Amino acid sequence: MKSVLIFIVILFVAIQFIPSKIQNPKTDKNLEIKAPKEVMAIFKKSCYDCHSNEVKVPWYASVAPASFFIKRHVELGREWLNFSIWNKYTPKQKDKKLGQIFKAVTHAMPLPSYIKFHKDTKLSQKQINLIQKWTGKIPY
Numbered sequence: 001m002k003s004v005l006i007f008i009v010i011l012f013v014a015i016q017f018i019p020s021k022i023q024n025p026k027t028d029k030n031l032e033i034k035a036p037k038e039v040m041a042i043f044k045k046s047c048y049d050c051h052s053n054e055v056k057v058p059w060y061a062s063v064a065p066a067s068f069f070i071k072r073h074v075e076l077g078r079e080w081l082n083f084s085i086w087n088k089y090t091p092k093q094k095d096k097k098l099g100q101i102f103k104a105v106t107h108a109m110p111l112p113s114y115i116k117f118h119k120d121t122k123l124s125q126k127q128i129n130l131i132q133k134w135t136g137k138i139p140y
């Protein structure tokens, strides 16, 4: 029994050496999305931790194995939608992403596992309406 515990402790220490640090690449501010103040405030608060190059990492997110999951979420999140490089997208890509944002805010985003740790990032109906209106998309 004791050796199992020792093994687990060694394993825990060992995985800390696997690189899983989240990097925030320096990005030209001109590439960042522009939206009215109220909309930007919501994005910054509820979306930027996965969809930007300005991810804030709490201490527990730097500890493996949690860090592995969080790094993956940020990588995937940025791949789908990165507000920091919005102006690199073509008009067609932007249009598609606006449609995806319109849908995602009603149920999928922010990720439920994220809301558990950041309760105040859950979108209120008012915030959802504000974002949806801003996207300029019509209800599906």
Ligand code: HEC
Pocket (backbone or CB within 6 Å): 042, 043, 046, 047, 048, 049, 050, 051, 072, 073, 074, 076, 077, 080, 081, 097, 100, 101, 102, 104, 105, 109, 110, 111, 114, 123
């Ligand atoms: C904890 C990380 C996290 C947060 C916070 C987050 N997202 Fe995401 N988002 C993801 C991941 C990961 C994906 C990739 C698709 C998936 O795994 O479901 C994604 C995908 C998306 C997509 C494209 C996927 C689709 O189905 O259309 C949109 C649009 C999106 N997010 C919008 C938002 C918006 C808007 C917010 C803030 C209100 C937000 N996300 C907050 C992690 C996050």
